[in-house]
Amino acid sequence: MPWAFSSSSTVRAADTRPLVEDEGRYLNYPIFTFDEQKLFETYRIVMKAGSALSTQPHMKGVVEYVTVFSGEVDITVAGDQVRLTKGDSIRFAADVPHAYQNSGEETAERLEASLRAAGPVTELLKADPDPEALLRAALPGLALEVLEKRPIAYRCDCSRERMERALISLGREELRAMIDEQGSAELTCRFCDNVQRFSREELEALLASC
Numbered sequence: 370m371p372w373a374f375s376s377s378s379t380v381r382a383a384d385t386r387p388l389v390e391d392e393g394r395y396l397n398y399p400i401f402t403f404d405e406q407k408l409f410e411t412y413r414i415v416m417k418a419g420s421a422l423s424t425q426p427h428m429k430g431v432v433e434y435v436t437v438f439s440g441e442v443d444i445t446v447a448g449d450q451v452r453l454t455k456g457d458s459i460r461f462a463a464d465v466p467h468a469y470q471n472s473g474e475e476t477a478e479r480l481e482a483s484l485r486a487a488g489p490v491t492e493l494l495k496a497d498p499d500p501e502a503l504l505r506a507a508l509p510g511l512a513l514e515v516l517e518k519r520p521i522a523y524r525c526d527c528s529r530e531r532m533e534r535a536l537i538s539l540g541r542e543e544l545r546a547m548i549d550e551q552g553s554a555e556l557t558c559r560f561c562d563n564v565q566r567f568s569r570e571e572l573e574a575l576l577a578s579c
């Protein structure tokens with residue numbers, strides 16, 4: 370029952386804070402923002418005269434619904450431009466580059482709703498493992514600027530030296546008993562399963578350094 374709401378929510382214009390683009394001329398006021406259950410969000414966007422914003426393609430399945438309620442807005446979707454004035458609406462698949470421009474003399478306002486066919490984050494990543502695509506999905510209507518990229522890796526900072534310190538921290542008595550009873554030691558890192566073996570001679574050397 371995706372459209373069954375248990376209560377109503379009122380958002381006052383005075384309580385919304387804009388996301389500012391285009392040097393303060395493009396103000397995006399989030400109204401109802403995306404959540405994983407509803408896959409739907411709305412924004413009120415105020416475009417001062419001359420302002421413009423280009424948007425990278427959103428994920429496949431994202432559809433934007435736009436209604437202009439004052440001024441004029443030129444909308445370009447995959448190279449095709451259409452001018453909307455007060456009361457006009459457009460709906461388009463937003464998985465292509467699109468841009469909004471106020472080429473009129475007055476401030477324009479529009480309501481923008483976007484609906485996603487996409488599901489949870491794990492599904493989104495399966496469909497497109499590019500993390501930039503995920504960011505674009507999370508920031509619809511905003512120009513995204515990547516400031517830095519870093520490789521990520523599954524790794525552990527364990528080392529033989531760290532395991533030696535762990536052995537030393539057992540104390541002389543424990544270490545002595547280990548040498549006498551087992552003759553050697555095999556330590557496995559609980560995080561990465563890295564195995565380090567210590568011979569009797571190595572354990573004796575560690576004991577001597579205790």
Ligand SMILES: [Zn+2]
Nearest residue numbers: 525527558561
């Ligand atoms: Zn490890």
